Each structure stands twice: as structure tokens, then as C-alpha cells.
Amino acid sequence: MLRVISTVPGRVRFKVPELYRSRDLKYFLETHLLKSDTITDFKANELTGSLLVRFKHETPTDRIAQEITDLIQKFSEENHNNRKNGQPSSLVKRKRLKQEDISKRKLRQLLQDSGQQPSKPWHQLSTDEVLKLVGSDPHKGLPSREAEKRLKQYGPNILPEEAARSSFQILMDQFLTVPVGLLAAAAGLSLVTGGVVDAIAIMTVVGINAVLGFVTESQSEKTIHSLKNLVRPMAIVVRDGETKEIGAEYLVPGDIILLRPGHYVPADGRIIHAERLTIDESALTGESVPILKTPNPIKDDQIPINDMVNICFMGTLVTGGQGVAVVVATGQFTEMGKIHALIGEAENTKTPMERELDTLGTKLVMASSILCVGVFGLGILRGNSFLYMLKTSLSLAVAAVPEGLPTVATTTLALGIKKMRENHILIRTMNAVEALGAVQVFCMDKTGTITENRMTVVELYTGNKSITLKKMGTEISISWNKALDDPAFTEEAATLIIAVLCNESELIENGETPRLNGTPTENALIDLAMKAGMDIKQVRKRFPLQKILYRSENRNWMASFHQMEHNQILVAVKGSPSEVVQLSTHQMIQGNLVELNDNSREDLLIQNERMAKYGLRNLATAYKIIEGPFNKDEADSYVKELIFTGIVGMADPVREEVPRFIEKLHRAGIKTVMITGDQAPTAYAIGRSINISGDEPLQILDSVSFSKLDKEARVSICSRVHVFARVSPANKLEIVEALKEAGYIVAMTGDGVNDSPALKAADLGVAMGATGTDVAREVADVIVEDDNLETLVMAVAQGRTINTNVKKSLHFLLATNMSEIMVSFIGNVAGWGQPLTEMQLLWINLVTDIFPGLALSMEPEHEEVMEKPPRNPNAPLVGESELKTWGREAGVMTATSLGAYFYGISRYGLGPRASTLSFLSLTASQLLHCLSCRSDDTTIFSHETLPPNPHLNLALWGTFALQGVAMFIPGLRSLLGISRLGLLDMAVVGAASTAPILINEALKPKGDKK
Amino acid sequence: MRKDFVFTSHSVTDGHPDKLCDQISDAIVDRFLQQDSQASVVAECAISQAIVFLAVQFGANLLIDIPNIARNVINQVGYTGPNFSGKTCTALTSIQELPLDTQDRFDEDALSDEEMDRIKVRNNANCFGFACDQTPSLMPLPIHLAHKLSRALSLARIKGTVPYLSPDGKTQVGVEYRDGRPHRIQSIVIQYCPSEDYNLNLSKKRIQEELTETVVRPAFDNEPVAPDHKTRIYIRKIYYGHGCGPTAHSGLTGRKTAVDTYGEYARQSGSALSGKDPRRTDRIGAYAARYAAKNIVAAGLARECEVQITYSIGLSAPASIQVETFGTGKVEEERLAKAIMKHFPLRPAEIIRKFRLRKLPREVKGGFYRKLAAYGQVGRTDIGIPWERGDMADLLREELL
Structure with missing residues (x-):
């Protein structure tokens, strides 16, 4: 029973044995004592079982003692009842709202219809003034009807989400590329001119492409969205004089919320009662030391968030003590909501490869159109029929566009995403994969990424x-x-x-x-x-x-x-x-x-x-x-x-794997940068211990007003700095933008809400999975699920491999297409008949171009991929030197194929037999060329062996088999115009097919081997 | 023998960007030595447009907050406005840590004579010291007066007498000599920069009057050679285009060596003095040479004296010493040179020990080298500088006269 330990006028300390180690009784007493008229302040300590009560002087101590005894009685009765009914003996009535929980869509609707919330300097006002302004009662809270009214007026306490792409949108995106446009036009024309089979063939390819892309992209979107926390944040609120637990989205300005350790603060609130209340605001400010909160007003008006010790912010975590606050802002009017809005302002970027493939596609389309028109015109001039020329020039156009290209790019990236998922890296967009391969600067947030965020x-x-x-x-x-x-x-x-x-x-x-x-x-x-x-x-x-x-x-x-x-x-x-x-x-x-x-x-x-x-x-x-x-x-x-x-x-200790991680990045030619709120000497000590500057002397930028600098100064300084010290969250975005302006491809890691704008603006935003916040994960391009940085290195290696593989596919597709163009063009222009018929051209394109090309894009990782610097983002994927080399390779294939053709003409005259010879030679030499495309550095003559690519083997054998099938099935044979061949003919084909790869490999430019 | 001529020297206030950089560099040196007296440090500083560039190479067993030191200096000098202040400026620090060189880490107080011989000079260096009897502090008159004027200019701002001044300012004094002695003041130039934080609506004439009254007059109090009615006095506003101080023109450590020493009246080494630790002979040699020259003049052995010391790499004692008395010497110059070799500290370890160059930063409140970095490193009587003491004068007099 209750025992008085000490008493002075207006203050008494009780020893309450029932209170000892009973958190529940403590909460119970608190909520009820708040309502008492006589008691003004109290402190309950369940560790010692003591209760300190301050009250109005006139009241006799006995009365206070009685009040408390009554409460304790009530508590034990309630508890007893609850336990009888099988409910947990907790006093916090988990009463959900009487009406059905409002669906998400309705919430969004409420949000759209809602009005502004007035913003006032809450921290300067006293608790009474605040309560009066928001129209709330600290003991009773809001009446439910008033709460409903305010919910409609101010909107629910949610942040406007980024809507996911709908399936329809994803499907449509597959069709909106230029090559597909051209192909569709070609198919349309074919249809119109009676080439139904052609049209079907073309559209099949487009279809396959679209389906592949759709499947992989929608799969990844699903995965990312499944990451989002499905748990609804809850809040403990006082309404109608009762304490209840409700979904945080129902909070409105004026609600009285109770703050408990281990719970997130559900909305921005002005503290009205605090008992050694400490809150960890690192998600908002980056400061990992909890702040002690107080209900007292603060005089200064313009103070930073860190100093607002009488306000609690949505999204921060209560670490100790307890308190009561009145909500002053919800949803997008909270500090977190404002940062969220900043995210909307930072632009999204297109990766280099995407841009280049777009340009390439367009260029090829233009080139092929010109070719088309040229051949058409020339043919007409020569006196060939309109329809005939149309068909011929169309097939030439189709030959010129590497249809496999969009498929290759999409499939490669999709496969990459899948492989990375197996290694606990979640990719949010296809572009992130490219960015991984091209990244040149890695910006790391110190707390949480470099350090463990744990004292x-x-x-x-x-x-x-x-x-x-x-x-x-x-x-x-x-x-x-x-x-x-x-x-x-x-x-x-x-x-x-x-x-x-x-x-x-x-x-x-x-x-x-x-x-x-x-x-x-x-x-x-x-x-x-x-x-x-x-x-x-x-x-x-x-x-x-x-x-x-x-x-x-x-x-x-x-x-x-x-x-x-x-x-x-x-x-x-x-x-x-x-x-x-x-x-x-x-x-x-x-x-x-x-x-x-x-x-x-x-x-x-x-x-x-x-x-x-x-x-x-x-x-x-x-x-x-x-x-x-x-x-x-x-x-x-x-x-x-x-x-x-x-x-x-x-x-806060440095994570063990960080120095190794940095060394690997340096070996791969990637610059590393650390961003921290620490002072310069600490930043220096940490930077040095992880060797962030590599061989160079460590450069630290210590700045509070980075934004005031001249833009050029910012850009040129940024590119030389290894450590940014005393950085505030807004600076992070500036740093990322300055580095981008300096021409770097920037990757940025982060885990707090304040990192989101920077994450979005970076070419590659990386969020940590386990310790990161929802907002960061939503905005990042890559999520490292197991929080292990070394996985990132693997991801970069994979990204680079994907990049080079796309290049290899391009190499193959372009070289082979060029050879087809050259063969047909020369044949047509020189008036040597048709070395390749339209059906043969289509066959080559559709059958022999897609699968080897795809297989090349699945080339496994070569060892030296992380020992070389990243490729120059300004250097095009397909540049002058590439075109020259590939042109030469195409030329060799053209020459041998035409050689076989001439042999055919000399032996059989113009006709199907001759074209069969050139067709078979060209197809076979193209397939073999695939092997040459596997690597820019090694040749079939060199001693180094490349890791095996089973897909390629399958593709090659498969396509050869298909060729063989085509030669023996009568229907297909007549379609393709293939005629029987004699032994000598086969020998010629054999020679004409193998010669090019031998010649090309021998002529392969040898790079430096270190 | 110098005849009739006009000689001009200039000085700057401590807020001038070049001098500001000197002070920051030396404040860094102070800080290192305060905590590790055997530290080696080279600190270079450049300021432009509210960006402070700091390049520090050091070998010490501690870390200091380098940007913070720079900020403190900037604030203390008086830059606290919104455009440029210690708090808001950006600091780009390039730090290179050197391994602790055991050769340089020695306790100079504990060394015997042979051990001192083992502390060698690391680079060739010429060091010059000068003294003359034109002023009580035994400095040439032009630089002496220029410093007095720039101090007065700074003081007028600090005291609040002339509140619209910014910390940035420059002074020049031209002295007419007859027969090698100062005769009259030929010209005085005061260049001030009005602070942007002040709404200045005084007329030019009024400002000139005010500055003449508060800066020029006090500077020439008790000066035997003072301006006359023919002296050309120019008090001008420097107009840089935007603002004053580092936002208007940039600064770099070591660009005001003449201001640090004799105002170009005497020869001097091209190396900068600020930002270097006491192991650098090109810095401490200048102090040792001044010490020698001053004592010679103080002893009455010459009216004007230049001491030139040459250090050579790998040796500890100087390779040679020359004394030049410009015809005013009472004793042959060789004898003077020999006396210097015999009695004065010339080896690096000796100089460090005699002048307590490694211990002073800890003993002097607010740092030692930092104070040297403005208004002259030699010829000052406001702070207790070891090489300005005339304590060898009696010894020299007895020996040579």
C-alpha cells in the first residue's frame, strides 16, 4: 500500500509497491493524473517504485494519497477483468476507430481535397498559447467529431506517394522507341504491298521484344514496391478523454499524442509535458545523439531544427523518458513532408547508354532510310518494277536496323537485375544497372554507411x-x-x-x-x-x-x-x-x-x-x-x-569492410568521397583511417555556406575534394549537383530522409536496406539489402560487365548488318543481281541476329573488369574507331561472301544457286564472327582463355542447326530460295565462312596488357 | 655612402588578405608547437572570394582542427560581416601527414655541443639581417613609420573612433634623405577601404580630415622627423569593385616579405617567413642575422650594419658570414664577422635554443608566431621578441673597442 516517504508543502513523495516494475501502472497513473484538478505535476519511477507528486498547496496530503490509492484500486480491477476476459493486461485500450478503416485510395482523395495548415512559430509560444491556438484540451484531447471534421479540413497525416507505373504504362514504354517505330512502319508497308509473311515476321520480333521488356520491368517494379513497409505506423492519442491507439494517418492538428520510448513520433508536435524525454532525430538532422526535449518556449525566432527542443518531429524516434505533445502539423506540412517535397524538385536523369542507344537508333534509322530511298531510286532508274524495288529497298531497310538491339539492351539489363537480386542488391530501374557500370565518383555518407551508427x-x-x-x-x-x-x-x-x-x-x-x-x-x-x-x-x-x-x-x-x-x-x-x-x-x-x-x-x-x-x-x-x-x-x-x-x-566505429571496399573502388578507377557532419579533425582521422584519398594528400572541404560560392568555384573545388566536413543535409544535394556539373557520373549512398533529394539527383542513388528509411528506399535506384558494401563492388563489376556486353552485342549486330547491307548494296548497285533475296535477308536478321546477339550480352564477367578505370562517359559506345574496326570486319565478311557469289555466278550463272552460296557463306561467317566479338582484347590465337559462355555455345549450335533444318525442309527451302549444293560448293562455302574470322582475329588491334 | 635620395616603404594592416594568410599560417604553426614542441609543419594559406585554401604538411603526434584556426583568426582580425566572416567562409584543406622524422625531433635544451653539430641545415639559404640608428628600435625610418601608420589605422577601427573602416588597409611613407640621414617626410599615402556594413555618407574631405586627425597625427607623435607643410599626404579610398578584404582581392602567404622585414631598405631573402616551423633555416636565420646586426649597432660599433649569413646543406654551422657597415664601422668588418661567429647563435639547434623558438608558442598567451605575422617580424618593441634584445652589446663593445 501507499507510504509517504517525504513531504514538503505542495510536494510529496510516495512509495508505491505496486508501481515497482510495472510500466502499465505507471502509464495508467500518468494519464489519469493528468486529468486531476489538484495535482499539477508528477513523476513516476517504476524502477524505484516511487511517485513524486506536486499539487496545490491548500490540498491536504491525505487527499492526494487517497486519490492515488483509488486509482491504483481501479487499475488492479481493470487488469483483473482484462485478464479474465483473455485480453492482455494492458491499459492502453487498442480501440480502433469505429468506422471501417479508410482505404488507401480514399486517403489519397482526402489528401487532394485538403486545405492548407497554418504555419506558426510554435516553438516561441508557451504551451497554453499553443493549446489555445489549435483549440485543444491537454487532458481530454479532441472530441472524435472534431477530429473527423479536421481530418476532412486538413487532410490525413500521410505523405503524397510516388505513384507506381501501371502495367499499361510499362507495356506502352516498350513500344515507344525509334527502331520499333521504323520496324512497325516497315511491317505496315509490307502488309500494304502484300508481303504478309514479311509483316508477320517483323512484328513477331517487335512482339518478342515488347514481351521480354514488359515482363522484366514489371517484375522489378513489383519487387521494389514490395520493399515498402507494409506495417502501418500507429500513434497513441487522447480523444474524448480516453487514451487510444490509432493509425497515424488519422492524426490532425490539435490531437494530443503520448510519446513513448521505442516509438516513432507520428506527426510534428509542440511538447507540452516532458519527463526526461529524449528523441533521436538522426533521420531528419543526421545527428545521432538524442536530444533532450522540454516544454518551455524558446525566444529566438529563426533557429534551425536541431535547436527546436520543444518540438517533436514526425519520423523521429523517441529513445528515452516520456512526454505529451499537441500536434501542430501533419502530412506534407511537417518538416519531413517538406523534405519530401524537395524530392519532387530534384530532376531525374537518363543514363549515358540509354541516350546513346537512342541516338544510335535514330542515326541508323536515318541511314537506312537514305539507303532505302537511294536503292529504290537507283533500281527504278535501272528500269526495275516499282513493287520489286519497293520490296527490295524495304528489306534492305530492315537489314540495316538491328532489330535485336532493343531486345538485347532490355534483356541484358533485366538479366543483370535478376543476378544482382540473387546477391541481395535490389535494382529499382533498368537504368541503375547502366549507371553502376559507368559510375566515376562514389559519395558516401559517414554515419550509417562508413560507420555502424552505433556508439x-x-x-x-x-x-x-x-x-x-x-x-x-x-x-x-x-x-x-x-x-x-x-x-x-x-x-x-x-x-x-x-x-x-x-x-x-x-x-x-x-x-x-x-x-x-x-x-x-x-x-x-x-x-x-x-x-x-x-x-x-x-x-x-x-x-x-x-x-x-x-x-x-x-x-x-x-x-x-x-x-x-x-x-x-x-x-x-x-x-x-x-x-x-x-x-x-x-x-x-x-x-x-x-x-x-x-x-x-x-x-x-x-x-x-x-x-x-x-x-x-x-x-x-x-x-x-x-x-x-x-x-x-x-x-x-x-x-x-x-x-x-x-x-x-x-x-561510432568504422565498418570493417570499408577500407577494403574503398581499395577495390580505387583499383577500379572510381573516386571516393566522404560526406559528414563532423568537424574537420574527426573527418580527417576517419578519412585517413579508411584511406579515402588513395595516393593523394587528403583534401577536406569544411563549409557551412557552400551554396553561397560562385558556381564555377563550386564545381572546380568539388572535383578535388575527398571529404566534405560539417555538411548539412541541404549541402548534400549541392555537392552531388556540383560533381555532376563537373562531368562526373555520381553515385550517392544514404539512409535518412534528409538524403533523399541527393539520392534522387545522383546518377545512382544507393540506400541501405535494413537501416534505411522508407523515403530513402523509395527514391534510391539501388538498395543494398544486406547493408554490406562489398556487395556493391560486385554490383559495379556486374554493371560494367553488362555495359561491355551490350557493346559486344552491338558489335556483333552492327558488323553483321553492315556486311548484309554491303553485300546487297554492292550487288544491286553493280547490277549483279541479288546476292541475297528479301526473304534471305529477313531470315538472317531475324533468326541469326537475335540469339547470338542475346547470348553475347550474357557473356560472363571477365576478370579484369574491375582493374580498369570506368569507361569515359563522354566517349560514345560506338565511336569512330569502333566503326572503322567493325566496318573492316564487315568488309572482310562481305568480300568472302561476294567471292562465293562470283564463284557461283561463274559456275551456275545468275540465279538461286549463286545466291544460295552467298547466303550460306554470309550466314556462317556471321555466326563465327560472334566468337570474335566476345572480347576486344583476346583473340582465338592468344593463350588466355575466356570464361565459358554456355548461352553462346547453345546459340551457335542452335542456329547452325536451324540453318541445317532450313536447308532440308522443303517448304522452308523454297521460301528462302535455297537450292541443292554440290561438294565443291560446300567447300567454297566452308572456306568463305572461316576465312573472315581468321583474318579478323589476326587483325584485331592489341590493347596494352599490364 | 648614401647621399641624397627619397626612399619609400609600405606596410599593411592585419586585415589585408596577404597578411591575413600569413597570420593564419603562423597560427597553425603556433597550435602545433603548443602541443607538440617538436612538431614540423609547413602551412600555406590562400584566400580568395570567401574561400580559404589551406595546404598543411605536418609531422606531429596530434591532430588539430585546421579550418577552425583559420576561422578564429579571420574573426579576430575583424571580419565578421555577412559577406565574409570566419563563420561563413568555406575552407578547403589539403592535408599531408609526414612520417615523424626522428632527425628533426630533438630536445634542443638537452643537447651537448657535439650533438648540436649533428643537427644539419637541410637546404642552402641566404639570410640577411640589418640594423641602423635611424630609429630607437634600430630600424630604417620608412618602414618604422609605415608600420606606425598602419597600426594607427587598425586601432582607429578597433577603438571605434573611425567605425566605417574595414580591416583591410595599406600605408606608404616616402622619406627624403640628405647625406644618408632622414631629413623630412616626402609623402604619406593611406589607403583605406570603407566597410560594406556601414552606410557611409561622409564627404571625401571629411574622411580625409578625420583620418589625418586619428591616424596620421598620432603616428607622428614624438617622431623627430614629422610631416611638414610640403609633405604630400594622400588619403584615398581603395576601390576594388566589390567589398573589402578577401572578397575584393586575394591573399597568399609570404607575399609581404618586405613588410615583414626592412621595407626594402636592406637586402632580404626571397623566402617567406610565415607558416614555417623553427627547423627552417630560411626563417630562423633571418632572426639570428637581425640579432647580430642589432647588437653591433647597439654597441656603437657601426651606424648601419648588414649581416649576411650563408647556410649550406649538410653543414650545421654557416658556410660564411659577411658584415657590411657601409663605411660607418668603427672596427674592421672581418673582426666583426669573427666576433659574431664566436658569440652569436648561428647553428640551427643553437638558434632554436637561444630564442626558445619551440617553447614560445606555449608560453605566450594567444600564440607567438601569430603575433609576428603582422606589423613586422623584426624591429618590434611591442612584444618581447628574443632577437630584438641588445643583451650582447656590452660583450661586443668590450671585446672589440
């Missing part, structure tokens, strides 16, 4: 010697049994014991892995102690907590008082080193107490400075043993003449 103790300074902890504390070996009997056993033991006792983090052990619930700093200390072998529960039980003196404005340390044997009290102190040192008179060195003088104090402070310089956050520990009993109200008077035990230095 860890990395150095322990005790007894005048420093221990660096690489393996998280396992280097410390302490015989804990001895230590517990005598805390002065060693200074390491003492430091750890103090760190664990003077610590509010809870160790939650349900299930296998224990979880820590508390601030990052305090968690790190417990973590360290655990790794050093301490049994936390045992230690805390051994020294039961009597009182805690918290940190405050003028007091940068925390003290806790613990019961020891023989009626002694252990005073454990931890806090800012400079202050703890001042409070100490002795230091523990090697288990002995040594007196501190000015010099030794100065030494300790220098150590502190040394550790701080490397970016460590330091805490010092000290203790004292006093004779009990002690007066709890005078607790602070005991904290002096302490024994100093040590300094603990904590840092």
Missing part, C-alpha cells in the same frame, strides 16, 4: 595507461568475483562497475539475444561491461540503487547511490571529464589510491583532450564510499572528494 567504447584510460579496444572489450580480463567483493580491486573493474551502476539502460532478456534499452552512450557502456565478462544483473542486484542524481544544466555529471554491505553507501559518478576531475581528490592507480595534485589533474585533462581530438566522446568515472544511512534529499552534498578511476572514450 562503441574504443578506448579505456585507467590508472595512467590507455587500452585501445579493437575487439569490443574482450581485451579486458577481470576476475569479477574478486572485483565485486572489493571495488577497489583494479581501476578497470571499478570503472566498469561504476559505468554499469550509474546507468539507466535496461537490459532486456526475453529470448536469446539480450537487448539494451537506453541512450546510445549508456548502451555502449553496458555492452563493454558484458563483453568484459560482467554479469550486469548480478552487479546491479549486489549494489541496489537507492537514488539517482541526474545531469542538469549546471551539472555535467550523473551520480547514483547504491547500498553496500555493512550499511555503507557506494556513490558512483560518471560524466564530463573536466568536471569529474575537479570533484576528485584521489586517483586509483594499480589498485592504490594516489592523491591528485594540479599537475596530475592537468595530465588527466590532457589525456581527455587527446582522446577528444580523435573524435571520441569521453566520460569519466569516479566513486566514493560513505557510511550510511544517507539523506537522499541532500544527495548532492555527498558528491565530492571522489576517487577518480578512468576515462572511457566512445566512438
